[in-house]
Amino acid sequence: MKNIRRWGAIAALYEGIAYIIGMLFFLLLLDYTGITDPVTKIALFIENQTIIYVLNLIIYVFFGVFMVILSLALFDRLKEGSQMLVQIATAFGLIWAAIVIASGMVFNLGMDTVIGLYAQNTEQAGTVWLAIESVADGIGGGNEIVGGIWILLISIAALQVKKFPKALNIIGLIVGISGILSTIPPLGEVAGMIFGMIQIIWFIWLGIHELSDKS
Numbered sequence: 363m364k365n366i367r368r369w370g371a372i373a374a375l376y377e378g379i380a381y382i383i384g385m386l387f388f389l390l391l392l393d394y395t396g397i398t399d400p401v402t403k404i405a406l407f408i409e410n411q412t413i414i415y416v417l418n419l420i421i422y423v424f425f426g427v428f429m430v431i432l433s434l435a436l437f438d439r440l441k442e443g444s445q446m447l448v449q450i451a452t453a454f455g456l457i458w459a460a461i462v463i464a465s466g467m468v469f470n471l472g473m474d475t476v477i478g479l480y481a482q483n484t485e486q487a488g489t490v491w492l493a494i495e496s497v498a499d500g501i502g503g504g505n506e507i508v509g510g511i512w513i514l515l516i517s518i519a520a521l522q523v524k525k526f527p528k529a530l531n532i533i534g535l536i537v538g539i540s541g542i543l544s545t546i547p548p549l550g551e552v553a554g555m556i557f558g559m560i561q562i563i564w565f566i567w568l569g570i571h572e573l574s575d576k577s
Contacts, residue, residue: 370435371572373428378565384421400488422466429459443523451515465502510541
């Protein structure tokens with residue numbers, strides 16, 4: 363049981379660090395998200411393929427892998443007090459892990475495909491990339507509803523069984539609600555930003571708490 367809890371703590375810390383790495387990358391190194399012309403974007407991919415590939419492994423694929431660990435660790439931690447609620451939450455956590463992994467792999471494999479096509483037919487490569495990017499965003503990047511539901515349910519369960527600091531659980535409620543609101547077009551951008559920023563605090567605080575708390 364202690365090993366599960368320790369691995370869950372490590373997973374939570376990784377999730378928070380992955381968010382920070384992603385934000386620093388887009389803020390300080392290379393922000394390709396605002397480029398609307400697909401041909402220009404593919405040319406940027408060609409110049410930076412390795413670093414973008416590694417970034418997507420960190421913030422999508424590995425993020426999803428550690429999400430599986432964290433979901434199961436939190437299930438084990440909270441199941442005695444609110445089993446049905448935690449079971450539902452765990453299902454959403456595992457679904458979130460799956461779609462995040464799938465989104466990252468679609469992006470990386472799609473990037474490799476259009477880079478190979480670029481030299482043969484630039485315009486066709488751009489058209490193909492628009493389709494690939496839409497699929498990747500639709501799977502895991504377009505909104506945060508699944509992750510929002512998971513964190514919301516986990517926070518409600520933790521409040522019910524009085525696990526974790528109350529302030530941490532309240533932060534979780536805010537994160538969860540903002541993730542759900544990110545599906546509403548007028549609120550999507552702001553809610554998504556709140557979800558991402560505050561979620562860093564939630565993940566890192568949760569990880570530190572689980573490593574230090576001996577109860």
